[in-house]
Amino acid sequence: MKTDTGTKTDNCFVRRRASRPRADALRNRERIVTAALEMFVEFGPEVPLDEVARRAGVGNATLYRNFADREALTHEVVLSVTSRTTDRAEEAVAAESDPFAALSRFVHAAADERIGALCPMLSGGFDQHHPELLAERRRLEKAVEGLVERAMTAGRMRTDIAVGDVLVALSQLTRPLPGIACLDIDRFTHRHLQLFLDGLEAPARSVLPGSAATLEDLRRGH
Amino acid sequence: MKTDTGTKTDNCFVRRRASRPRADALRNRERIVTAALEMFVEFGPEVPLDEVARRAGVGNATLYRNFADREALTHEVVLSVTSRTTDRAEEAVAAESDPFAALSRFVHAAADERIGALCPMLSGGFDQHHPELLAERRRLEKAVEGLVERAMTAGRMRTDIAVGDVLVALSQLTRPLPGIACLDIDRFTHRHLQLFLDGLEAPARSVLPGSAATLEDLRRGH
Amino acid sequence: MKTDTGTKTDNCFVRRRASRPRADALRNRERIVTAALEMFVEFGPEVPLDEVARRAGVGNATLYRNFADREALTHEVVLSVTSRTTDRAEEAVAAESDPFAALSRFVHAAADERIGALCPMLSGGFDQHHPELLAERRRLEKAVEGLVERAMTAGRMRTDIAVGDVLVALSQLTRPLPGIACLDIDRFTHRHLQLFLDGLEAPARSVLPGSAATLEDLRRGH
Amino acid sequence: MKTDTGTKTDNCFVRRRASRPRADALRNRERIVTAALEMFVEFGPEVPLDEVARRAGVGNATLYRNFADREALTHEVVLSVTSRTTDRAEEAVAAESDPFAALSRFVHAAADERIGALCPMLSGGFDQHHPELLAERRRLEKAVEGLVERAMTAGRMRTDIAVGDVLVALSQLTRPLPGIACLDIDRFTHRHLQLFLDGLEAPARSVLPGSAATLEDLRRGH
DNA sequence: GATGAATGAGAATTCATTCAT
DNA sequence: CATGAATGAATTCTCATTCAT
Structure with missing residues (x-):
């Protein structure tokens, strides 16, 4: 993840105070x-x-x-959260042998990374189509797709769920309530995430209405 | 200097339709x-x-x-949404014989009433402790408590859930994403609500962490 | 003092409910x-x-x-206060045989009529040159001039004072301080007026700088 | 996540002329x-x-x-005028050997400092009880008290006058009339102040009604 | 005539963004 | 580079005045 913004002065050598x-x-x-x-x-x-x-x-x-402006800052924040969340997805695979346990670990970890904070930003506030962001978001989707598919293949979760469903529900459930420390993330949020995970794990009891979504879809309607 | 304020009644008959x-x-x-x-x-x-x-x-x-100001308007909006949502809870009881179906109907109806719009307002922006609001909120909680308890008693849903869990998760999942018409309420939101309901209906698969909550709790941390 | 504003319908006779x-x-x-x-x-x-x-x-x-607007109301208030103050000046002549006592009585009475309230209005807020006001103001000046001249002639006060000096000082000293009931008119204002009157009564101790003024002068600079 | 806020001192020498x-x-x-x-x-x-x-x-x-707001600005203006007026009181002592001449000099100087402009502000518009203001006001009262007492002790003025009487009358007499350049301070105001001073200098001719006042008193009634 | 409600214009205040040191 | 200060363009809210009943 090269963040070579402004690398122009990279040249080596002396210049004691150049890199400071x-x-x-x-x-x-x-x-x-x-x-x-x-x-x-x-x-x-x-x-x-x-x-x-x-x-x-x-x-x-x-x-x-x-x-340069609020948009640029927002961009960076989104990028940074997305990137760290993706890292967590990858870690989860490595850390858990059971595929659903991996998904579950990821979900809770994503909450701690404040993935919910991205929600309000999804709606304008920065350029959704910036290549850097698109790339990072795809990385996240791929990673989560991996988690989900493995769990499904292993018969550990219902199969009518798409990555987007997981990511959107996850984001919404952990979305911060300004003024209340991230919806009191420990007292409530993890509880609701666990409930959500239990629901994923159980066999399907109804035909889900609507269509599965990618994060991408979220912007479509706009 | 007689300050006989209120002499307006000097004009006899008038004022028939003062409220017109x-x-x-x-x-x-x-x-x-x-x-x-x-x-x-x-x-x-x-x-x-x-x-x-x-x-x-x-x-x-x-x-x-x-x-008088934004707070007063917010107050009224919250009151109005809360009130209509409560009505929906009561209607749901009447409309469905199966207790879980009633809860389910309520959940989807609450989304249509934009209960999610209350979320951002819960965090300041108006006086949470206004008696009018407290009363209305209690009415809502009582109504939903009725729905939940009936479903539990009938063995139709897991029993480690409290009203607050339902209301918070419901609100968060339907919370609008400015710029995106209420998270495209038809394509995604009802889908996620159904998933959530399926989870409630299935037997408990894990011990939920944290504590059950009332809406009241949400303000505690503040 | 004909206040025949709108006397058009004065005609006598029947018409029971016309004058009500x-x-x-x-x-x-x-x-x-x-x-x-x-x-x-x-x-x-x-x-x-x-x-x-x-x-x-x-x-x-x-x-x-x-x-019609704030100006019109202000106009009427000024007219009304001026008129009543003039009445007081005339009453003072009648009530006191000693010429300085008459002036003194007038000064305190003018305070009670809130002549000080006119001050802020002198500066715009209404048409100073409206004939009705000019007339009323002249009446006031004439009346006070009478009081002053009589006192001077009787050797009861210093002679380098003009009507305008009395009226301006009187108005300023009694000018209300919004938020403080008319500068606590009883505790302070009458005290300061008395001090002022004592000063008028005493023989001149210095040559007063500047020029004596009529109320008219006050508007000149504008 | 080190929040070492304040690491600004990393840049060693800098900040020499931070106040420039x-x-x-x-x-x-x-x-x-x-x-x-x-x-x-x-x-x-x-x-x-x-x-x-x-x-x-x-x-x-x-x-x-x-x-921050109008109040804060008003505060500063009041402070500034009060402070300069106090300076004038102290200067007056130094400049005149005759105690009444000193008082007289102060009174005219205070008018030039626009002490009258404080009047409208005394009635709300800022925090009367702010310690900074109270202190400055006390300084002014002390200074004027000195002037007054010296003049009285020297038998140069009537002795039934208090600081508050001087300050209030002085402020009211010089109170600006919006729209008229400070009541045409040169043509009228100094004239009326001189008249007022003459009155102070003359022996008492009447028992002053009401009670002497400190500036403090002005707020009491509120 | 009288009333409460409606309105636009203006004043106070905030904030993203730019500038000078 | 880093900073505090400056700025104009919103935004909130108030009020004189007009309108509809």
Whole structure:
């Protein structure tokens, strides 16, 4: 995942203080993204960027130097959450031999990565069709598709479910309620996720209406 | 200097139909609440009130005459959705002989009433503790409690679920995604609700973590 | 003091119910002017007219039926206060044999008539040059001039003072402080007026700078 | 997730002249206060803040960056006028050997500092009980108390007067008449102040009614 | 005539974004 | 690079005035 944004000055050698600012700058960038995610979760995606900068411990102009506007920052946050969530999907495969256990582990891990925070951003606020994002999202879908298909193949879950169903339900159920620490993620959210997983595991009791979805679909109607 | 305020009754007979002019006013009031709900669903709870007024087809000041500020309008919207949702719960009991079918009918009906639109409002934006709201919320909880208990007693659903679990999961799953017509309520939402219901109906497969919740609990952490 | 505003329908005879609404209407008009004066004193000349109407116990539209706009109402209030103050000046002459005592009585009486409330209105807010107002103001000046000259002639006060000095100082000293009941007119204002009067009575100790003024002068600079 | 907010000190030496950029900012702040005082005097305390900003030559948001709201700006204006007025009281002591001349000098100087502009603000519009203001007001009262007591002790003025009487009368007499350049301060105001001073200097001719006041008292009734 | 409701224009305040140091 | 300050373009809300009953 090359983030070579601005690699122009990479050339080696001396120049003692040339790379130092880089270290700083990179740390700032990360701090800002972290702060932004936290505050989107706590206060919603409308949170003033000046406040994000304050929480990140940098001046507002530094934020704008790194991210041209709110859209750019949102983009990075989405990218970062998506990427880490994908990592969790991959870890889950490795960590659990039982395929449904793997899916289950992923679901809870995704909640901890605040995948729910992406929801409000799905609706505008950044360029859904940016290649970088599309790529990352496909990576996530592939990974989750793997988890789901393995569980189905093993007969461990009902088979009328698509990746999109999992991802959307998962996102919605973990979607933060600004002002309430992420819907009190420990007291409620994991509980509801477990209920959801139990439902996936049980045999189908009805014909699900509507159509299975990919994340992609979500934007279609727009 | 007699300040005989209230001498208006000097004009004898008049005032027969003192409440008539309100026909218009009442319609306006309702139109505003309706427009507000629609726009909260479409654009989120931060939608400019001037836009709400425009959609309602009234001047902005008319909105403010009816609702002192955003909080007051939000209050009314929440009240109205809660109330209609409760009605749906009561209807569901009457309409279905099977207790789980009743719960199921309620869940889908609540989605159509946009119960999910309440989520973003639960986090501030209005006075949670207003007696009027508390009363209405209790009515809703009682009604849903009835649905749930009957289904459990009939052995039609797992028994480790509380009203709050149903209401929170239901609200989250149907929570609107601004910019996407209520998460494309027909293509996805009812599907996910059905999946959720299937999960409720199936026997428990795991011990649910965390604690069951009432809507009340949601505010506790705050 | 003919206030034949709208006397067009004065014609006598029958018409039982023709003059009745008149009585009402007139009372309303007076109530509004009274309420306006009270509220100008209490809250300043920016007080919302709807509030004035409420205090007067009439609908806002009734206020506007009687006074085309804020200027018209202000006009009437000024006229009314000026007129009553003039009456007080005339009464003072009649009531006191000592010329300075008469002036003194007038000064305190003018305070009770809220002559200070005129100050904020002197600065725009209504048409200073309206003939009706000019006439009334001249009447006031004449009356006060009488008081002052008599006191001077009797050797009861310093002679380098003009009517305008008395009226302006009097108005300023009694000018209401919105939010503080007319500068607590009894505890402070009459005290300061007495001090002012004592100063007038004493022999001149210095050459007063500037020029004596008529109320008229006040508008000149504008 | 280290939230080492405050790592700004990573950049070693920097920050030498951290307060330099404030040169501009400070000037702006002062310009705004100056403009505000001028416009309060000219147009009253309700003058639109956007206009104040324009007069100060800054954008409206700059005003709001410096003063959270009208109250905060008013606070600063009051503070600034009070403080300068106190300075004048102290200067007056130094400049005049005769105690009454000192008082007299102060009174005219206070008018030039627009002490009268404080009047409309005394009635709400800012927090009267803010410690900063209370302190500054006490400083003013102390200073004027000194002037008054010295004049009394020297037998140069009547002795039934309190600081509050002087300050209130002084403020009222110099209170600006929006629309009229500070009551044409040179043509009328100094004249009336001189008359007032003459009255103070003369022996008491009557028992003053009411009670002497401190500025503090003015708020009591509220 | 009288009333409550409706309205648009304007004022206060916030915030994304740009600028100067 | 980093920063605090500046800015204008919304947004919320108020109020004088008009309208419909």
